[in-house]
Amino acid sequence: EKGGYDHFMMKEMMEQPKAMRDAITGRCAEAGAFFSGLHLDEEMMKHINRIQIVACGTAFHAGMVGKYYFEKFARISVEMEPASEYRYKNPIVDKNTLLIVISQSGETADTLAAIRLAKDKGAWVLAITNVVGSSIARESHDVIYTNAGPEIAVASTKAYVTQVGCMLLLASYLGQLNEKLGKKDAVRVCNGLAKTPELIEMVLDTQEKIRKFADANHEIHDLFYMGRGLDYYTCLEGSLKLKEISYIHSEAFAAGELKHGPIALIEDGTIVVAVCTQEHVFEKMLSNIKEVKARGAYVLAIVQESHEEIGSEVDEVWVIPKMDDDITPIPTVVYLQLMAYYLAVARECDVDKPKNLAKSVTVE
Numbered sequence: 001e002k003g004g005y006d007h008f009m010m011k012e013m014m015e016q017p018k019a020m021r022d023a024i025t026g027r028c029a030e031a032g033a034f035f036s037g038l039h040l041d042e043e044m045m046k047h048i049n050r051i052q053i054v055a056c057g058t059a060f061h062a063g064m065v066g067k068y069y070f071e072k073f074a075r076i077s078v079e080m081e082p083a084s085e086y087r088y089k090n091p092i093v094d095k096n097t098l099l100i101v102i103s104q105s106g107e108t109a110d111t112l113a114a115i116r117l118a119k120d121k122g123a124w125v126l127a128i129t130n131v132v133g134s135s136i137a138r139e140s141h142d143v144i145y146t147n148a149g150p151e152i153a154v155a156s157t158k159a160y161v162t163q164v165g166c167m168l169l170l171a172s173y174l175g176q177l178n179e180k181l182g183k184k185d186a187v188r189v190c191n192g193l194a195k196t197p198e199l200i201e202m203v204l205d206t207q208e209k210i211r212k213f214a215d216a217n218h219e220i221h222d223l224f225y226m227g228r229g230l231d232y233y234t235c236l237e238g239s240l241k242l243k244e245i246s247y248i249h250s251e252a253f254a255a256g257e258l259k260h261g262p263i264a265l266i267e268d269g270t271i272v273v274a275v276c277t278q279e280h281v282f283e284k285m286l287s288n289i290k291e292v293k294a295r296g297a298y299v300l301a302i303v304q305e306s307h308e309e310i311g312s313e314v315d316e317v318w319v320i321p322k323m324d325d326d327i328t329p330i331p332t333v334v335y336l337q338l339m340a341y342y343l344a345v346a347r348e349c350d351v352d353k354p355k356n357l358a359k360s361v362t363v364e
């Protein structure tokens with residue numbers, strides 16, 4: 001049942017190239033992204049003046065990436081809140097609101113409550129979920145399925161990459177409806193996404209190096225992740241994955257926030273994972289790396305191939321191929337998933353069933 005792997009989590013990480021393929025298939029036409037069967041169209045979009053994204057945990061991180069894409073490609077401002085916050089604060093919602101919810105299981109109690117609340121106030125609800133016929137799918141006006149296949153391990157992996165893929169497709173689709181995104185850029189998004197299965201494959205092929213890193217470092221008490229823009233969200237997801245399955249304390253912060261607090265925690269030998277895949281802030285990341293190095297940090301940088309020269313500034317470099325900056329969250333997160341996995345294995349943790357966690361949080 002685990003397909004020859006030790007854990008479902010490994011099986012599911014290995015399934016990510018196929019999951020991505022299934023998430024994209026049929027959704028990229030000659031003129032860019034489209035979703036057959038979606039009610040949300042040009043006419044409806046004319047009335048939408050507010051987009052809100054609500055989700056929990058890993059799905060919330062996919063939502064953050066989505067917000068970035070929606071603002072970049074459709075030039076719509078997006079409000080975001082964890083479902084547990086949204087449902088208890090009388091959010092501003094009316095019939096011109098589009099609520100986008102993201103949920104692997106389609107059964108998360110807080111997310112479901114957020115849908116009911118927004119529907120009562122007249123919002124149009126679009127769900128992105130992995131489970132056909134789930135409560136969230138049934139109660140939403142529109143559904144986009146991630147098509148990742150069943151996810152058994154508590155730690156979400158293949159669902160996350162497909163959620164990010166669907167957010168990118170949706171942002172591109174809305175951008176075209178809004179006439180903010182030209183055909184050329186819409187096609188570029190689709191072409192970029194089409195390469196992700198192969199890009200993920202390349203990261204999956206580097207596991208030996210990640211296992212070695214984990215074997216050498218599994219006794220650490222803390223791990224820090226920093227990044228800017230899309231990399232910041234990838235850091236948040238990597239940090240969540242790590243704490244869930246390895247029980248190592250970790251924090252992810254926007255690298256520009258370093259001086260505003262987190263730097264106080266950097267000591268000799270503290271490991272800092274610096275995710276630096278975004279070209280427009282690469283130099284800024286370099287400065288942040290120098291700041292933590294000056295305090296004795298051991299820096300592991302993740303960069304696009306074109307920046308391999310960063311090796312002279314840091315202790316270890318993991319590389320992704322050169323690609324469009326908007327695509328990098330997909331292969332990059334796979335590095336962080338594998339890092340969490342191998343650290344958890346080295347610490348002899350129950351990877352598939354971490355203590356205190358349930359796959360589907362159907363009670364508050």
Ligand code: F6R
Binds near residue numbers: 060106155156241
């Ligand atoms: C992370 C994880 C949780 C879920 C969260 C939302 O690995 O599994 O953080 O992402 O409980 O669950 P869904 O997506 O089913 O609504």
